[in-house]
Amino acid sequence: MQAEAIADPVIELPPVRDDDGYLTKAFIAAVEAAIEAEDRSAVLLLASNLHEADTGDLLEALNAGERAAFVRLLGSEFDYTALTETDEAIRVKLLEDLPNEVIAEALGDLDSDDAVYILEDLDAQDRDEILGGLSYADRAQLKKALDYPEESAGRRMQTEFIAVAPFWTVGQTIDYMREARDLPDSFYEIFVVDPAFRLLGSVHLDKILRAKRHEKVTSIMADRLDSVEATDDQEEVARKFERYNLISSAVVDENGRLVGVLTVDDIVDVIQEEAEEDLRALAGVGDEEISDSVLTIARGRLTWLVVNLATAVLASVVIALFEDTIEAMVALAVLMPIVASMGGNAGTQTMTVAVRGLATQELGARNMMRVLNREVLVSFLNGIALAILIGITAWLWFGSPGLGYVIAGAIIINMVFAGLSGLLIPIALEKLNIDPAIASSVFVTTVTDVVGFFAFLGIAALWFGLPI
Amino acid sequence: MQAEAIADPVIELPPVRDDDGYLTKAFIAAVEAAIEAEDRSAVLLLASNLHEADTGDLLEALNAGERAAFVRLLGSEFDYTALTETDEAIRVKLLEDLPNEVIAEALGDLDSDDAVYILEDLDAQDRDEILGGLSYADRAQLKKALDYPEESAGRRMQTEFIAVAPFWTVGQTIDYMREARDLPDSFYEIFVVDPAFRLLGSVHLDKILRAKRHEKVTSIMADRLDSVEATDDQEEVARKFERYNLISSAVVDENGRLVGVLTVDDIVDVIQEEAEEDLRALAGVGDEEISDSVLTIARGRLTWLVVNLATAVLASVVIALFEDTIEAMVALAVLMPIVASMGGNAGTQTMTVAVRGLATQELGARNMMRVLNREVLVSFLNGIALAILIGITAWLWFGSPGLGYVIAGAIIINMVFAGLSGLLIPIALEKLNIDPAIASSVFVTTVTDVVGFFAFLGIAALWFGLPI
Known part of the structure; x- marks a missing residue:
């Protein structure tokens, strides 16, 4: 026998997407086969390292029974962020099939905007039960976000952000960021606030990186104050992002206090939705989704x-x-x-x-x-x-x-x-x-x-x- | 006489936009009056500190004669980036009215993507004349971008970016950024390339800020390679940005060499355009603009x-x-x-x-x-x-x-x-x-x-x- 014949069989993973950007049939079939066989290690191999958008599309490609089995097989490896990338109908159905404790545990690890996105379509009873399973801090944060009107900046914002005092230097700020916990997954600017947490300005990360450590943050702070109010409608916010080419924006409450941050990736979805809403409205089709009954x-x-x-x-x-x-x-x-x-x-x-x-x-x-x-x-x-x-x-x-x-x-x-x-x-x-x-x-x-x-x-x- | 009566008269600047986001009539009227009176200092006071998007909208609100006078009065204070924010018809007309040398001088200061955007609609003769007025390096860069197909990633990308070698540390990278010239106005990630300039990976700025100075950039580099090819169609690129919630993406040539970077603010316009194109196409109106004849x-x-x-x-x-x-x-x-x-x-x-x-x-x-x-x-x-x-x-x-x-x-x-x-x-x-x-x-x-x-x-x- 030759060496290559006794080597571990190398499993050929099918490509996830084809050239046009669709999930490949081979990939979907492989996942379906693994689910059918209840083969957890195969499911993990195929799907545990996917980007949330790929997992979302995969969920849409599976049928209802397979979806629940897929999530169950992945267990703690399932990235709940993927639910923000599926149709509402699929998300709601899948959440109904999962125990509320499991959902609560998963939501605690998500960025607040994703958690709100998942919670807002659930009925009041499920929502309260899930919120009850969260830590006090997480619960308070999500409840506050859910109190803002639907489709408002407050619903879409992340409540994780970095805010520093105006007398801080660049060096202090960098040291603080190196130590801080509970930061957002990614961020593009930090905020400067007064003792009452009122927003004074923001500093983009590239400005921080290019400044000397001893400089005051206020000396490199943008004088232009791009902020939106938490109650602003998402369409209005999207127009502002688009007009001023924003990447992120502070969200303030009615007293000018910093309460969150909106990033352009959430706004891209809003822009897309709003343009599409007009198209659908003109043709007399409402907000139906391709998976609706x-x-x-x-x-x-x-x-x-x-x-x-x-x-x-x-x-x-x-x-x-x-x-x-x-x-x-x-x-x-x-x-x-x-x-x-x-x-x-x-x-x-x-x-x-x-x-x-x-x-x-x-x-x-x-x-x-x-x-x-x-x-x-x-x-x-x-x-x-x-x-x-x-x-x-x-x-x-x-x-x-x-x-x-x-x-x-x-x-x-x-x-x-x-x-x-x-x-x-x-x-x-x-x-x-x-x-x-x-x-x-x-x-x-x-x-x-x-x-x-x-x-x-x-x-x-x-x-x-x-x-x- | 009391103190306040002899103080300099404080000029009340009208607000630029109303609550709905439209430019205010008072603001437009004030600018028009200043142009009419050929009052350069008033025009500067009103319009020299505007965001490019506000200047763009202002140009659209003025009539053709006023537009040229406005640009002339602002002189070197006119931000040519504003031209990327106006209708094509207005941009082309205004550029026709300006001497090509003036345009060439202004384009040299712009980010390459904005310069390409302005150049691509001009006729070949004007374009060549303007390119001839640029420095060798700028000219070569813009010509290369213009060689890519229309509506491709290569046309929309910025050619200013930061690329470092894989053996660099975080500290070296930060020091390099502090010194570097000709950086883009703002950037969100830096790239790691091999000696042949082939893309190895990218590091988001927040990762750099949170890493220790002695760490290797490769140790905090994203393993996921989000890059697009320069010849990719902008619609395909937009779908990728949207799907993976990207803020920026490397652009590579057919050999995998890094040639530029695309940022989401350019892609937002593409997403908007593409959704709107479908709407217009379904109703049988082409890419007409509100200022067309x-x-x-x-x-x-x-x-x-x-x-x-x-x-x-x-x-x-x-x-x-x-x-x-x-x-x-x-x-x-x-x-x-x-x-x-x-x-x-x-x-x-x-x-x-x-x-x-x-x-x-x-x-x-x-x-x-x-x-x-x-x-x-x-x-x-x-x-x-x-x-x-x-x-x-x-x-x-x-x-x-x-x-x-x-x-x-x-x-x-x-x-x-x-x-x-x-x-x-x-x-x-x-x-x-x-x-x-x-x-x-x-x-x-x-x-x-x-x-x-x-x-x-x-x-x-x-x-x-x-x-x-």
Whole structure:
């Protein structure tokens, strides 16, 4: 026998992700096989050194039974931070399957922001039981964070941070950091506070590293005070991070006292969510997740469809006004959806730009009139272009130049209304404190349908002297 | 006279931003007045200490003439980084108005990523002239970055970073940082490289601060190698940052040699852009910016409208097949838009979820069949709910139970097609390497229009024995 044959068999671990960033089938299959065989050492070998994001995606790839077995097999090696990287539905289900004492023990080791993230979706009873299993200090800290409103800075912040007195030197600060316990996993700035813990300023780590030991921290402190209030909405906070390219920011209470720190990795998720929320809202899908059940999803989407049904019926009522007109000239029924649909598309274009402009604050009182003028002009110009195209099409199709003129006129009218309503409806909703992303499209398509059918059938009736 | 009356008049500077984060009218007005009066000291007082993001927003709020005057008045106090915070149209126009020598001098002082950002939109001649005005080292660096593909990591990276040898100690590293010139404005990790500059690992600043001076950097180096290739697309890079909660990442060339560093603040913009791109693409508005001209915007949107016109005409062709049917029962013309519009809305819902799922990789080969089953079921359930509602409405409205049955059947058929096409069309486009966000909605609405009109008018013709 040769040496290599008697060597320990080297286990070939499958690659975790493929080139496109998806978990590989081979990796998922290997984990599933290990779970199936209840082979703890294989599960540990495959999954105990994963990044929390990989573990999170792996949990999503497993089925419900495998997930619980996976966590059980990993035991104390399971990194609960991975739960912050899964869908809410999966997280809640998995936490239900685990004993509350086990969860409590695990949460004690997490950074406070991750612990809050995991706790906030649980029902009150489970949450209290888990909190009861924590140390007094951890419990007090998490309870305080949970008292802040949902989606506020206070919910997302870490309560672990380094704060020093203004008279400290760089050397003292560095020595303190070398000794300190209960620091966050990673941090990018330290804070300077007065005796009442009011925030005076912050110093980025690169500034500390490049300063001499005897320098005062206040001499290298940033004069610009980037802080957010704990009650600030996460969307507002995200805008600030984005605007000023922040990496982290102090969180203060209503008295200006330092209570926590927010880091950009949490904010990245918020930015992503908020942009996606607008997209989903415009299309009438709520915050459903890819792992939600059929009934949850169906119910969530039905509301939107029923609201849109009402607007569709309204459009039909307009058409019904012209039943006699259509009976006299059935080509009108053939062409009328074109007028409505072109208006709908143009209205959606303007509305999308308006909704995002309002969300990113690029559209405001300052440029509203300019944008309004522009939208009307854009609609009018495109209306003329489309009117010529559609007019000629209708003329050739039905051999009636009159029909071409009528549809061309209706198109221009509807396009201008589309531009106006696409801009003004979101602005009006925003003023009324209604999220323009959610409500705009129903109103805009109502306008473009009603105006489209009314203009086309009405002009046709007048032009051809048809009965109404 | 009392003391306070003879004191220097304290100039009250207006607040820069209001509570909602918009620049205040008072601030903009004060700057405009100072520009109008060519009052350099007032402009300096108001604007020389602004954050680059505030200056960027201020430039957007001014008109074209004021912008150039503002930059001229600020002179060497103008922070060119602010140009990275404005719309492309404004940036390009402003750079055209400035002498190339002035731009060259300013770019020499910027971080390389900002300089590249400003240069990449200029035409080749201006770019070469500006590059010619830079020092040899700066020019070589920027040219190299500009050689990388657009929207690649190489374009977005900073080429200023700190790299040390593996045998260095923490103390040596800190001393080196204290002395080094040409460091980035801020940085979060240092890199360890071999003699050939191949990346061995990275050390976060907090780890350095907490280590003893005599420790080797390799002993506190992260074993996980988070690096991206310079040619990687920014979207792929953003996904990596997001997935692994990165703050910065090394950028390496094809030989694994360290060439730059990417920080999350640049990636935040990419994440925002990519989510917004999907939203805009779905609505058929390209990368227009709020400051673009009427003609640019109109042209950009017209393409989409013309493509949709083709699908609207296709739907009309289907209706034309049933002209005789409609002539015999004009109520069909009144009701038919409801069927098409419900299908369109349901299709858009599914499509939006599918497009985002593909973009965020939550939808992949692994869960495709499950999602397909779910979408068909959701569509079918909602189809039944809507069919009942609409069926009863039609029955009561036209006093014909038959019409109720017909429209109910057509709705269910169209809803199922909406669910199928809303999911399968984006997936098919992705497989064909066509961006599903751009092309899906045309195809999906074509399906829901054609199927909707065909099913409703066809079933009606059969049910009532009408002529076709």
